Amino acid sequence: DGGITQSPKYLFRKEGQNVTLSCEQNLNHDAMYWYRQDPGQGLRLIYYSQIVNDFQKGDIAEGYSVSREKKESFPLTVTSAQKNPTAFYLCASSLGLVSSYEQYFGPGTRLTVT
């Protein structure tokens, strides 16, 4: 089955700890994205990557870091510098960064930091 997987589904951390969210896709898509979604708000772009070993900041990159060592994988680290990390995190992928390519989403990781 082709698709995007994210793990874990739920994650709980104490304030001050870094945490890494996993995202894997077997769709052979070049581009991958990370968004966060807060209640009553639209999806906000954290980082995106068009090719391996290259990624760009989105609108709210502060307090987050990513890597793209393999085409299939785009993990997101939420650092202790992120002031409000509790949110629903969504990973997405698309064929490429061309304006006609639709994005497909993984199931999401719900992070709670206390």
Place this chain on the structure above:
Amino acid sequence: QKEVEQNSGPLSVPEGAIASLNCTYSDRGSQSFFWYRQYSGKSPELIMFIYSNGDKEDGRFTAQLNKASQYVSLLIRDSQPSDSATYLCAVIDEGGNQFYFGTGTSLTVIP
């Protein structure tokens, strides 16, 4: 800041009626437009995309695009209770680098 605006709702329609969801966008150069459905607690699911002015139909769904008015809509015919969800409008900017999402419209179909 590029904006995508949607009425948050909630929008309630009886089963079998037509649900009409609207979206406006600020970037006049935007080329591609998408509708996603998101059930509570789940991730968004792509249901329609449209690139050209006019209507595009897929089953019970019709997307309508008017670039001059910077307006895109989604019609759901013969609405079913299973259509109850939040519908997100998304737009790709002129450079083709980034999606911008609206905050979504909550739809409830009443049996």
